[in-house]
Amino acid sequence: MTPPTSWSHYASPRHAMRRFLISCHGAGEQAGLQPPFRRRALPTRGLVYISEGRGAYEEYEPRSLQTPVEGPAVIWLAPGVLHGYGSDARGWSEHWVLFEGEPFAAFEASGLGGRHRPVQKLLRPVEHADAIFRELREAAAAVGPRAELAASVATQRLLLAILDSSDPGEGATDGATVVDLVTRGATRTLPVAARADAVGLTARELQDAVRAATGLTVNDFVIEVRIARAQSLLAETRLDVGQIAAQVGYDDAAYFSRLFRRRTGTAPSVFRQQQARTPVDGIRPSDAWGAADSPMI
CATH class of the missing domain: 2.60.120.280 (Regulatory protein AraC)
Known part of the structure; x- marks a missing residue:
């Protein structure tokens, strides 16, 4: 190139x-x-x-x-x-x-x-x-x-x-591939043993692979994946908090909101106001992101 x-x-x-x-x-x-x-x-x-x-x-x-x-x-x-x-x-x-x-x-x-x-x-x-x-x-x-x-x-x-x-043929025991597989199933409510079985590993092997790749336990990793997906949905859609909670694996919207605040430091509604590019609750994008603050990469 x-x-x-x-x-x-x-x-x-x-x-x-x-x-x-x-x-x-x-x-x-x-x-x-x-x-x-x-x-x-x-x-x-x-x-x-x-x-x-x-x-x-x-x-x-x-x-x-x-x-x-x-x-x-x-x-x-x-x-x-x-x-x-x-x-x-x-x-x-x-x-x-x-x-x-x-x-x-x-x-x-x-x-x-x-x-x-x-x-x-x-x-x-x-x-x-x-x-x-x-x-x-x-x-x-x-x-x-x-x-x-x-x-x-x-x-x-x-x-x-x-x-x-990209590499489509990495083995399932490769740490990055295990992380990808767990990520895809993160919104399903499963015990660690069932998640391990889904990727062809024992529970200990899965814990070791996820910790080596991310530094997190399987449960903490699943929570991070869910919160990250919730952040994207808050920023990119007009779904309400209950709908987003259900999509990322939580039936209880109030519990999801408490967990989201604990993990990110802000409530879901505040995160949406800060990050959404579409008008939310009367707040225009220009109110949150002035011309001088345009993102540079």
Whole structure:
């Protein structure tokens, strides 16, 4: 892949685009040594495709995490997660997209990284990435429904190309794969033994694999997955708290709200006001995110 030309464009897709499709809120490319990001949180999802170079990704809250990045790889950014990343002293080639939308769940279920695998190593460079980012550059720079659709299609093409470049054949005993499998079944109410049986491991083997990959017990990991999914639903949908609680595995909305506050430090309704890009309870996006606070990736 040729080194990218440095550029960045941002967009504000219409409500229908944000609600029903994967919407592109910005894209860009940079090459060489760039200042790192520190302690930043985004209101949308994001991906950073590193085609060449090395560096590191870090999370500060709600968990402490630091992991190396070596291209080709993708850094997956979740809304509301305080994070940072940057290259080593030699710089790298990065290509980024800001996006949101419930359809992303289908890509996660197919094997793309997400909240609990923020750095995903790829088997090979992403095919046709240059062409896709040329499309994203043109679409994100334009205005109107057609441009928004074009940016949405290009973003989904990029996600599919990343999926094609990932490893579909990792063994179930691989820590990252076990994490993915547990993540997919996290909303089901199951004892640890049943979760272990579902991935072909003993309860002890599952506990060891999850702890090695995440530093958490299986139960704590399941709770984090549920809370992360609830955060996405709060930011990206108009479902009420009871509906969201049920979707992530809790029949008792009041218990879910207490757990959410305990894990994130804020109530679900407050999180929605802070992170939602659609109008919520009379609060406009411009009230929460001024032009000077536009997210930079």
